[in-house]
Amino acid sequence: MLYHLLYPLHTVFSGFNVFRYISLRGIGATITAFLLVVCFAGPFIRLLQRHQVGQVVRDDGPESHFSKQGVPTMGGVLILGGVLAGTLLWVDLTNIYVWIILGITVWYGMIGAWDDYCKIKKQNSRGLSAKGKLLLQVAGALVAGVFIANQPSYLTTLTIPFFKGFQPDLGAFYIPFVMFVVVGASNAVNLTDGLDGLATGPTVVTSAVYLLFSYLAGHVGLATYLQIPHVAGAGEVVIFCGALAGASLGFLWYNTFPAQMFMGDVGSLSIGGALGTVAIVTKQEVLLALVGGVFVMEAISVILQVGYFKMSGGKRIFLMAPFHHHFEKKGWVEPKVVVRFWIVSIVLGLIALATLKLR
Numbered sequence: 001m002l003y004h005l006l007y008p009l010h011t012v013f014s015g016f017n018v019f020r021y022i023s024l025r026g027i028g029a030t031i032t033a034f035l036l037v038v039c040f041a042g043p044f045i046r047l048l049q050r051h052q053v054g055q056v057v058r059d060d061g062p063e064s065h066f067s068k069q070g071v072p073t074m075g076g077v078l079i080l081g082g083v084l085a086g087t088l089l090w091v092d093l094t095n096i097y098v099w100i101i102l103g104i105t106v107w108y109g110m111i112g113a114w115d116d117y118c119k120i121k122k123q124n125s126r127g128l129s130a131k132g133k134l135l136l137q138v139a140g141a142l143v144a145g146v147f148i149a150n151q152p153s154y155l156t157t158l159t160i161p162f163f164k165g166f167q168p169d170l171g172a173f174y175i176p177f178v179m180f181v182v183v184g185a186s187n188a189v190n191l192t193d194g195l196d197g198l199a200t201g202p203t204v205v206t207s208a209v210y211l212l213f214s215y216l217a218g219h220v221g222l223a224t225y226l227q228i229p230h231v232a233g234a235g236e237v238v239i240f241c242g243a244l245a246g247a248s249l250g251f252l253w254y255n256t257f258p259a260q261m262f263m264g265d266v267g268s269l270s271i272g273g274a275l276g277t278v279a280i281v282t283k284q285e286v287l288l289a290l291v292g293g294v295f296v297m298e299a300i301s302v303i304l305q306v307g308y309f310k311m312s313g314g315k316r317i318f319l320m321a322p323f324h325h326h327f328e329k330k331g332w333v334e335p336k337v338v339v340r341f342w343i344v345s346i347v348l349g350l351i352a353l354a355t356l357k358l359r
Contacts, residue, residue: 030246033086037250048072076267086243108273112265145178189272
């Protein structure tokens with residue numbers, strides 16, 4: 001909005017020319033989203049408490065989590081508000097990629113909000129049926145995949161880290177691939193959101209890494225130099241990534257141990273879907289598995305645990321899944337698990353950035 005209101009005035013006063021720079025607007029979106037979340041968090045927490053919108057804890061979870069029962073949840077609404085405000089205020093509103101990402105973010109947020117509402121109403125941790133939730137996620141990802149794949153000059157090839165000359169073209173299978181990435185990322189973040197600040201920290205790291213990827217993909221000179229796909233218009237995704245990082249940082253202020261509120265499925269599902277879509281738009285789809293390695297690790301731990309449990313007749317690989325609960329069962333205190341997972345996320349993000357030159 002500011003871009004459209006203020007940049008045209010550069011013909012009158014040259015100082016307004018700064019609004020054409022994506023870097024400045026990215027910083028503006030980050031700070032805007034952060035401040036909005038921090039400023040409105042207090043009243044929002046009191047609102048959730050007044051309406052008894054509290055966390056419903058699993059009966060079979062770690063005993064240390066029983067004290068979290070009733071802590072305000074659905075704080076993801078605050079993250080979504082910060083992301084939407086920060087993005088719409090600073091982005092070029094004519095950019096189709098940003099609207100696709102925002103569409104997925106809002107759609108998945110609505111799915112998560114419905115799921116959270118069902119949990120609170122029923123006072124159990126089940127919420128929506130797994131099939132119903134998955135169907136809604138797939139539908140949204142399908143629409144996003146069709147829109148992205150049909151953009152002019154957008155390529156349906158994959159960028160494989162370390163192999164600049166190997167870019168397989170998926171053709172008609174690219175849209176199912178988009179669906180797999182977006183839905184998988186959404187559920188991976190959802191599974192990670194089990195400890196205070198655990199999902200929020202890696203979200204900040206992943207958003208920051210993809211902010212850089214977005215800038216590089218949208219800059220034809222830098223993309224050519226680094227031998228990565230150039231996606232015309234992807235530079236504006238910087239604004240969204242900045243807003244997501246800023247809103248997540250603001251939320252982390254209240255979500256760090258001991259958490260004053262949780263993001264709920266409305267936050268985790270929308271964040272994961274957004275990150276998956278950003279990875280697709282920037283043509284760094286495969287690298288999401290590395291950048292978001294913490295999310296992937298958590299999802300794989302659940303898949304392995306459930307699969308092995310069924311095949312072995314009741315045996316387990318981990319003391320408890322998702323993976324973070326395994327360490328809690330081993331005696332690690334919650335803050336130690338969270339901070340160490342953050343450290344892993346930062347290291348994975350740095351390795352992902354290093355792949356830009358290791359080709």
